[in-house]
Amino acid sequence: MDGSNVPDAAPVLILLGPPGAGKGTQARKLEEGFGLVQLSTGDLLRAAVAAGTEAGKQAKAVMESGALVSDEIVLAILKDRLAEPDCAKGVILDGFPRTTVQAEALDELLKASGQRINAAISLDVDDAEMVTRIAGRFTCGGCGEGYHDTFKAPVVAETCDKCGSTEMVRRADDNAETVASRLEAYHAQTAPLIDYYDGKGALVRVDAMGDIGAIASDLGAIVSRVSA
Ligand code: AP5
Numbered sequence: 001m002d003g004s005n006v007p008d009a010a011p012v013l014i015l016l017g018p019p020g021a022g023k024g025t026q027a028r029k030l031e032e033g034f035g036l037v038q039l040s041t042g043d044l045l046r047a048a049v050a051a052g053t054e055a056g057k058q059a060k061a062v063m064e065s066g067a068l069v070s071d072e073i074v075l076a077i078l079k080d081r082l083a084e085p086d087c088a089k090g091v092i093l094d095g096f097p098r099t100t101v102q103a104e105a106l107d108e109l110l111k112a113s114g115q116r117i118n119a120a121i122s123l124d125v126d127d128a129e130m131v132t133r134i135a136g137r138f139t140c141g142g143c144g145e146g147y148h149d150t151f152k153a154p155v156v157a158e159t160c161d162k163c164g165s166t167e168m169v170r171r172a173d174d175n176a177e178t179v180a181s182r183l184e185a186y187h188a189q190t191a192p193l194i195d196y197y198d199g200k201g202a203l204v205r206v207d208a209m210g211d212i213g214a215i216a217s218d219l220g221a222i223v224s225r226v227s228a
Contacts, residue, residue, distance in 0.1 A: 017123035066181025141167035
């Protein structure tokens, strides 16, 4: 990979965590609060699937099974996104890296640009909570705001609080069978990155079992500290 478009001083934050840990929810809050750009490889892959690109065609069946898409495809998609001008504000990597190969490729990419990871933040939740969160999840089709049947329902049913759209979307991979595979992939391939970043002195662990606002406040304090 060549260098990224993120300048030296701009923060590079990683949100690690299993499916349903709240990575997307919290990344969007940090984006709003700190003017950073959320880079979700899940969203980028879903966009590639929807656009019918070659990468999207290859990723579709893998994502539906709950397994991880190949490092090659994910790295190519992430590299293209990082080269876009808005990433100069600093980035929150949501759902990337997910394998040691991806983590090492990111290290090389940042090294080539004289950058570093400010923090790899692990959102810690237990497996039972993840399944509950994923089962109730839906998203606004207009602006992408995330909701939950129990924990974060819109003020007016089926209407987005943010943009007023009434188009709500549930993800194809949010079914019990696929969630079990996604959890398995997390424990086998992604959880080892907790030790990887701990070894580099970049790991910060956050108890993500509490309510969304309290976790956002903890994360805000961490981001202020590591970005200073
Ligand atoms: P991706 O889209 O990244 O999905 P994921 O990691 O499974 O994570 P989720 O989006 O399901 O959960 P989240 O942690 O963002 O939780 P959220 O904030 O939505 O990946 C999908 C697929 O793409 C993968 O399976 C793989 O195939 C592929 N892929 C992606 N990246 C890849 C990579 N790097 N390498 C290879 N393959 C890759 O929260 C969930 C729900 O809970 C929401 O409804 C929310 O409102 C609610 N909630 C959040 N926080 C709380 C809280 N504190 N209390 C109560 N409810 C909460």
